[in-house]
Amino acid sequence: MxxxxxxxxxxxxxxxxxxxxxxxxxxxxxxxxxxxxxxxxxxxxxxxxxxxxxxxxxxxxxxxxxxxxxxxxxxxxxxxxxSASAPLCLRVGASKTIGEYLIAPRIERFLRSQPAASFSLLVDNTQVLLQALEAGELDFVLVEGFFDQARYEAQLYRQESFFGVCPPGHRLAGRSVPLDELIGERLIIREAGSGTRAIFEEALHRRNYTLQNFESLVTISDFSTIKSLVADGLGISFLYAPVVEQELQQGTLARFDLAGLPMEGAFWFVCLKENLFAKSWTDWMH
Incomplete structure (x- = not known):
């Protein structure tokens, strides 16, 4: 107590x-x-x-x-x-890439193994999830992007490639493109606080660029809308591989990379420091 x-x-x-x-x-x-x-x-x-x-x-x-x-x-x-009467309760947070494209098989396995368990999943951007974790509203989170690891217990969950997407037939499709060649394009990007946006901004900073260097910037939080707009030729975007895997296979989107600027993002398991249940949660992930 x-x-x-x-x-x-x-x-x-x-x-x-x-x-x-x-x-x-x-x-x-x-x-x-x-x-x-x-x-x-x-x-x-x-x-x-x-x-x-x-x-x-x-x-x-x-x-x-x-x-x-x-x-x-x-x-x-x-x-x-x-509490003998209380079933197992697990409250998980996941950033949007993980929550929408990666975590479903693990949730299914958990629910099958724990039929009486209570489970909740909050899908939001990294900063919102970390705030909920600190408030005690979540048991652990799976997040992308950058955060102060000294404040939490953190373990690498997985890594995924990160690259540009455009319509098939676009002049960028299939190429390794110099960064300055992108500046005239309309960039469609996730909201501030998202790991997807953070990894791209960090790559820009390595070349002394910022988002403000782009002539046209569109901010959208929903992956489906971003992919639809890109497929319709209304801009380019940068996303993790699992988000666009199906569209690349179907040929509705095409990939391009930044020349001399390879990008890969880390997904992290994060919980509060000194969490007595951390081992149980990391076992749940694997």
């Missing part, structure tokens, strides 16, 4: 407002203040400070938040596991 004072601390970290934290916890504001002062006295450091009227976490507060998140998750998960 998690100490109520740690629960108060975590809620205050989320709200950064004593009044809202008190309302969520059904406590008085003085009670919230007392809990925080107790922790500060116990650890001998300030956990929060005000910059003007804005409440901020101190460096020590950030450190305690990272440690306490894992403790809160483990505490809730242990209570669930120890």
């Amino acid at each position: 998690l100490d109520p004072r740690w629960e108060t601390f975590l809620v205050l970290c989320e709200t950064m407002n004593y009044t809202r934290a008190a309302e969520r916890l059904c406590l008085t504001q003085p009670a919230v203040t007392h809990h925080i002062h107790y922790l500060e006295d116990y650890y001998g450091c300030r956990l929060f400070s005000y910059e003007g009227k804005v409440l901020r976490l101190t460096e020590a507060g950030v450190r305690l938040r990272e440690l306490t998140r894992s403790m809160a998750y483990n505490s809730r998960k242990i209570e669930s596991v120890m």
Whole structure:
């Protein structure tokens, strides 16, 4: 069972407002203040400070938040596991490439092996998933792109090639294309926060380019819409191999690569540090 004072601390970290934290916890504001002062006295450091009227976490507060998140998750998960009446519950997050094109066989295997289990899958971009993980709303996530690995337990899940797609017959199709030749093209790309966008932006930065160098930029979060627009000749895009495997086989899309700039993306299994159940979750993946 998690100490109520740690629960108060975590809620205050989320709200950064004593009044809202008190309302969520059904406590008085003085009670919230007392809990925080107790922790500060116990650890001998300030956990929060005000910059003007804005409440901020101190460096020590950030450190305690990272440690306490894992403790809160483990505490809730242990209570669930120890409840004889509660079936196994697994809450997974997956970035869109993984969630829409890779994870279905593993979900099917899990449900067949655990017929009484409760299962949920949240498919969203990498940044949204990591926020949900930190809030204790997910057991683990499978994500692409870049993130601060020092904040989490992370294990490589798989790697996939990443390349440009265009309509068949397009001047880029089947070629290795210099980056400056793409600038006049309309680029159709995922939203900010997605791993798909992050890996392409990182490749641009290696050549001192940014998305703003493209004359026309279209942002769309849905893979099906992106592929349809590209197939209709309304732009080019950059996607992972599993996303376009079927279209490449059918000949509705064609591949091209960036000259001298090979791209490959890593997909990661990520959970909170000190997660007591991490081994079980990694076993589930394989």
